[in-house]
Amino acid sequence: MSFSELTLTPIVATALFVLAVLAGYRYRRVWKTQGPQWQLWVFGLVAATCLLALGFIPLEFG
Numbered sequence: 001m002s003f004s005e006l007t008l009t010p011i012v013a014t015a016l017f018v019l020a021v022l023a024g025y026r027y028r029r030v031w032k033t034q035g036p037q038w039q040l041w042v043f044g045l046v047a048a049t050c051l052l053a054l055g056f057i058p059l060e061f062g
Contacts, residue, residue, distance in 0.1 A: 007060035008053070020050035 008016070027043035030036070 006057055008057050009060050013054060013059055016050045016054055020047045020054070023047035023050065 023043045023046040027040060027047060030039045030043060
């Protein structure tokens, strides 16, 4: 399988979007309470990775 054949199904794309929203919410919550820095990194990287995947991997239709 090459990278040009990589696509996201609508279900996986929806799951990634929900995961990005939840991670972003947790990021904001930790940031506002000035929680541990490692949690900011974890939630920020999870949200960023999900959103980058949604932005750059095409959806599979049909």
